[in-house]
Structures are given as C-alpha cells and as structure tokens.
Amino acid sequence: MGYASYVGERSFLCDAKVGKYCSIGDRVSFIVGNHPTTEAISTHPAFYSTIGQAGIVYAEKNCFKEYKHVEDNYSFIIGNDVWIGSDSKLVQGIKIGNGAVIAGGSVVTKDVESYEIVGGVPAKRIKYRFSENERLILENLAWWDFPNERLKELTKIMNNPKEFFEQINN
Incomplete structure (x- = not known):
C-alpha cells in the first residue's frame, strides 16, 4: 500500500500493488x-x-x-492517485493507470488507462480527466513522488487544473 493511500470499510484487497495517494472506497473487491x-x-x-x-x-x-499475475506476484497493479468508488469489483490480471477513476458499482474486467474515468458493468470508458497533452505532462511530472514540502506548496494550484498546467509549463 503506497504512501497516503487508504481503503474504506469492508473492502477486500489481495495480491494488489497499490500506488501512492489512492482512495479505495467501501466494499471494493479484488477478485482472484x-x-x-x-x-x-x-x-x-x-x-x-x-x-x-x-x-x-x-x-x-x-x-x-x-491465477493471473500482472507483475511479480501481484494480480492487480493500481497506479498512483487512483480513486476506486464504493462497491466496485476488479477482476484479476489488470492494471489501473495513474490518476484513473472507477465509478462506484463498476465491474472492471480490463486495464484502465492513466487519467481515464470508467464505469458500469462491465466498466467502459466514460471520458478522460484531462487532454492527451495534460495527461502526458502529469505522467512525466509524477507529482506523487515530490517531497511533502513541495506538495504543500502546490496545494493551491492542485485544486485549479488550468492554473496548475499554466504554472507547470512555465
């Protein structure tokens, strides 16, 4: 379980590698x-x-x-800054990219790209959170690896994507 990640009540995670700053809702099941x-x-x-x-x-x-292993002995790879909504189910052998969002109640049967929002049964793409260029910037930036002091400095613009990308690009 990565730094600052948390898991809601009655969730069942096994064989999972979870990145930093992930939010995993209540009653989420990782099915192996x-x-x-x-x-x-x-x-x-x-x-x-x-x-x-x-x-x-x-x-x-x-x-x-x-049993399907994606990497080493892990059946699931969850990137950084991923939000998995309550009552979701993930089937073994998948990777969830950085910044992805899984809507509550979804059944995820295949990989989810970075910054992709998916939902439904089975889960399908709803949209991307950011443009292709912005997604590339975020992947290369890897802000989740920044020291806490730097993240505290960035907090104001983290809640304003337009300002964030303007400042990061300068």
Whole structure:
C-alpha cells in the first residue's frame, strides 16, 4: 500500500500493488481465481486443480492457470492517485493507470488507462480527466513522488487544473 493511500470499510484487497495517494472506497473487491469456461467440460476445480478447494481432487496435475499475475506476484497493479468508488469489483490480471477513476458499482474486467474515468458493468470508458497533452505532462511530472514540502506548496494550484498546467509549463 503506497504512501497516503487508504481503503474504506469492508473492502477486500489481495495480491494488489497499490500506488501512492489512492482512495479505495467501501466494499471494493479484488477478485482472484478463475475457472475454465471454454477450455474444459466442467468448471469445477476437482477436474483441473490439485489444490482441493472443494475437498475432492480428480486431477493428477494442474491443467488450468487459475491465477493471473500482472507483475511479480501481484494480480492487480493500481497506479498512483487512483480513486476506486464504493462497491466496485476488479477482476484479476489488470492494471489501473495513474490518476484513473472507477465509478462506484463498476465491474472492471480490463486495464484502465492513466487519467481515464470508467464505469458500469462491465466498466467502459466514460471520458478522460484531462487532454492527451495534460495527461502526458502529469505522467512525466509524477507529482506523487515530490517531497511533502513541495506538495504543500502546490496545494493551491492542485485544486485549479488550468492554473496548475499554466504554472507547470512555465
């Protein structure tokens, strides 16, 4: 969990790498584990897994990759300054870019780009928070890595995007 990030009540995060300054709402679920849907006759783990999730094992070896890792041992990569609204669900194997917003109640099944706002079931792009050029400036700036003293100085313009981009460009 990155610096200054927080998680709301009854949220379930596992196998997640979370960046700095993230806001994760109440009852957010990070869903891990998968079942074969078209790769096998049965979706029950007794036929493809040796773990014994249901107390029985017929498989002699693991025949299906149940867990998707995006990076190292993480099933989820959450960038910096990400807001995930309450009651959202994220399916394993995805990356959420810096500054992204996930509307409450969404089911995220694929990667979300930096500064993209998504929502719905399944989640789809609503819009970007900033222009392409502004997104590039923010990615290169990586303000979340600034020392606290510098961030305190920037607080006034952080709440005024027009002024922020004007001052940063000068």
